[in-house]
Amino acid sequence: MTQLERLRYLVRGLAREQGIAEIPDDPAHLRALLRALMNVRRPAPIDGQWLAVQDEFLRLETVERGVVDGEALPAVPSDRRLVLWRGDITRLRVDAIVNAANSALLGCFHPNHGCIDNAIHSAAGLELREACRRLMDELGRPEPVGQAKVTPGFNLPARHVIHTVGPVVSGELTARHCEALARCYRACLAAAQKSGCRSIAFCCISTGEFHFPGESAARIAVETVRRELSKKPTVKRVIFNVFRPDDERFYRELLG
Structure with missing residues (x-):
């Protein structure tokens, strides 16, 4: 064919x-x-x-479309473990990419929606939704905010997808929102280490459909990852994957 x-x-x-x-x-x-x-x-x-x-x-x-080797991307000058890359996360060849999921954990059911959940499921194939269904059947309830579940990557270049549900911000940003987002990053890194991942690519969790302010989200992401990496020695490389110019600027200012 x-x-x-x-x-x-x-x-x-x-x-x-x-x-x-x-x-x-x-x-x-x-x-x-x-x-x-x-x-x-x-x-x-x-x-x-x-x-x-x-x-x-x-x-x-x-x-x-072109596969991007996560190991070949240059690290930021301030920390050889960290990478900032702007592009399509579904092109990255890494051990794991992070999906900003919703609490149903089955992907986005809105046809051709622009969210990252939709993009990842569409590129991985229908096997990913079925794998998520099995996880949710075992869980027996909606996925809580700030945890992480691991599935194979199926047709993605990434070996695994780590699914996490970030906080939804409606109105003023609170300390509770910030702590919930930090828990997402900690849970994903713990899941990566448990799965034997040396490299992981984070999307900008909660900053799209969940309306977490991008600058605050970037600060929480960088601070949490830097702090947690000392406790996760097997995770050697973290890629902060951004798609929008503003997010790239926020991370660039934080990472140097």
Whole structure:
């Protein structure tokens, strides 16, 4: 199969589940539809052949977008353990990337939404949602704020995804919000060490849909990670992954 043939096959399979008969011809529209259909699909068994085609499609798509080796990124001058990198976290080859999840821990069900939860699940494939479902079935309740759960990365370059639920800020930022965010970073680093990860890439937890002020979030992230790394000797490299120019500026000022 070519990539276009794989794309059509994948869209047809999910469209049948949703009762959608009309499939667009344009490749860009087809790709957007595939992501949307993956986003809205509830956790459920899926045909093994479909998954095999999905895995090959996503693997080749990742290669086309370009994999970024986290070990090759330059450290900041002030600390050889820390890296600041602006880009798409789903391109990073590291031991673990951090996903800013919601309390359901199943990913974002809004079609083609711009949140990092949606981006990570879309790039990893449907296996990630199923793995999260199994975790949530074992937990038996919504995931609390400030903890961390680990899954495989599936079709991501990263070996693992560490899922954490950050605090939601509505109104004034409080000390409770700040401590909850610090707990997220501590929990993720503890999960990374327990999973044998030498490298981990943090997104800007809670600063998007959860409205944590970016400058305060960056300060908490840097201070917490620096403090915790002395207790986590097996974690050798932490990448602060940013996407927006303002976040890059905040981290640049903090890291030197």
